[in-house]
Amino acid sequence: MYDSCQLFSTFLKEGTLAVYENDIEFYTFSLDANSFECKDFETIRKALLEVNSSSNLRLDDGVFSLEFEAGTEHWQPDFKSFFHKDIESFLRACIKRRSVPNQYCILDRKLSESDATNPILTKISIISRWAKLLDDMADHTQDNGIFVFFVHSKQGKAKPYEISPFIKYQDLDSLEFDCDDKRYNHLHDSWHLNDAHEKDRQSVMLVSFAEIMSSLKDGENPFVAFLANTKKFHDRYCENYDIYVNRFTVDGQLREIDEQHLSFVGKLQDLVSSSQTKAFAIPSVMVAIGAFAKTDNILGVVSIIIGVIMTKALINKSNELIKENLEHSKDTFDRALGQYVKSRQEVEEVSDHAKTAQSKLHTQLDNAKLSIDFIDKMSNRMLFIGFAIAFVMLLSILKNAYPLEFLSIIEFVKENGKSVIDWLAIQGHELESLRIQIWDSNFFYFIRN
Numbered sequence: 001m002y003d004s005c006q007l008f009s010t011f012l013k014e015g016t017l018a019v020y021e022n023d024i025e026f027y028t029f030s031l032d033a034n035s036f037e038c039k040d041f042e043t044i045r046k047a048l049l050e051v052n053s054s055s056n057l058r059l060d061d062g063v064f065s066l067e068f069e070a071g072t073e074h075w076q077p078d079f080k081s082f083f084h085k086d087i088e089s090f091l092r093a094c095i096k097r098r099s100v101p102n103q104y105c106i107l108d109r110k111l112s113e114s115d116a117t118n119p120i121l122t123k124i125s126i127i128s129r130w131a132k133l134l135d136d137m138a139d140h141t142q143d144n145g146i147f148v149f150f151v152h153s154k155q156g157k158a159k160p161y162e163i164s165p166f167i168k169y170q171d172l173d174s175l176e177f178d179c180d181d182k183r184y185n186h187l188h189d190s191w192h193l194n195d196a197h198e199k200d201r202q203s204v205m206l207v208s209f210a211e212i213m214s215s216l217k218d219g220e221n222p223f224v225a226f227l228a229n230t231k232k233f234h235d236r237y238c239e240n241y242d243i244y245v246n247r248f249t250v251d252g253q254l255r256e257i258d259e260q261h262l263s264f265v266g267k268l269q270d271l272v273s274s275s276q277t278k279a280f281a282i283p284s285v286m287v288a289i290g291a292f293a294k295t296d297n298i299l300g301v302v303s304i305i306i307g308v309i310m311t312k313a314l315i316n317k318s319n320e321l322i323k324e325n326l327e328h329s330k331d332t333f334d335r336a337l338g339q340y341v342k343s344r345q346e347v348e349e350v351s352d353h354a355k356t357a358q359s360k361l362h363t364q365l366d367n368a369k370l371s372i373d374f375i376d377k378m379s380n381r382m383l384f385i386g387f388a389i390a391f392v393m394l395l396s397i398l399k400n401a402y403p404l405e406f407l408s409i410i411e412f413v414k415e416n417g418k419s420v421i422d423w424l425a426i427q428g429h430e431l432e433s434l435r436i437q438i439w440d441s442n443f444f445y446f447i448r449n
Contacts, residue, residue, distance in 0.1 A: 179230035308386030
């Protein structure tokens with residue numbers, strides 16, 4: 001089995017052009033029959049028809065004559081890009097299709113895919129690959145093949161760039177590429193990698209492309225200038241992407257700090273709200289005391305004492321638990337932010353942000369403790385007032401029920417109480433004010449009457 005493409009290329013590269021009619025693109029090539037290892041005429045004829053349906057092969061006196069028409073409609077489906085009259089048409093075709101065909105033959109240069117290492121063919125292959133990448137990057141491709149880019153600046157404005165990917169053959173000799181296949185593959189793979197950061201990488205690459213384009217001189221061919229700066233384009237992309245990744249890492253850490261701060265603030269608010277909810281029991285108890293104070297029985301006194309004791313115990317127990325939770329929350333938050341305060345990546349911005357969040361939460365914790373302490377003080381006052389009212393009610397009940405005995409008890413307390421308080425005052429000067437308050441007031445007069 002013979003390679004039909006190779007047989008056809010042999011006629012074009014080694015044969016002699018005997019007839020050419022430009023109007024109908026009709027060609028006749030003659031070639032010595034000894035140029036083929038295969039001597040079977042029918043095999044060669046069928047192989048040539050597999051490439052071009054208009055192929056007509058003749059053998060006269062040991063010389064093959066191949067006639068064919070080069071119109072597009074005559075080439076078989078797999079060989080539509082096979083025949084090229086000259087190197088310029090081949091260059092345009094490769095740029096237009098964004099790649100070099102697998103099988104081709106260039107008539108004027110006698111070149112085919114077997115000559116892929118030819119310097120000109122190598123340059124054409126590189127150009128077509130870069131044209132493919134630019135085509136992928138472009139926001140829009142016009143009907144005339146011009147690539148249009150809209151690159152957003154830091155100010156949010158979109159600046160358009162236009163590049164015509166076509167290049168004259170005369171510019172190929174002077175064109176020098178400074179980017180190897182490894183860098184090209186890196187850029188190509190980065191653009192087409194489908195993951196969570198695809199849009200971010202593409203945005204960074206477009207910004208890097210805009211930086212190259214903005215440095216062009218007036219009158220300079222953008223495509224030629226880009227091809228001459230592909231290494232710079234690659235390096236700028238790598239540099240900009242590293243900056244973006246670092247910025248993304250920093251922003252991510254800042255978001256983590258804020259999220260943790262908000263989470264702990266929410267827990268803090270829940271704890272304080274829980275304490276405040278229980279604090280509503282204080283005015284309820286005071287209302288109940290006021291209601292029972294109107295009654296004149298022992299049951300009211302007992303109810304007041306039990307109510308204030310239970311409310312006080314409930315509030316104290318709850319606040320003790322809340323204070324423990326506040327201390328635990330503080331330790332947990334300090335440990336959570338410790339990694340950022342010390343900054344794993346030595347990023348000062350992250351460390352400062354963590355310290356600020358830590359300071360704010362400590363202040364909020366202190367305020368929460370003050371709020372809970374205030375509720376404790378209010379519950380203590382509630383207990384004192386409740387007991388005082390209960391005591392006064394008890395005295396009133398005893399006075400009404402046993403008036404003579406009650407007056408005797410009062411006189412006894414009055415006669416002996418002063419000496420007891422004087423003795424206590426000697427033990428501590430702080431009781432002096434209490435002594436004066438009792439004996440200089442009309443307290444006992446109120447009770448007697």
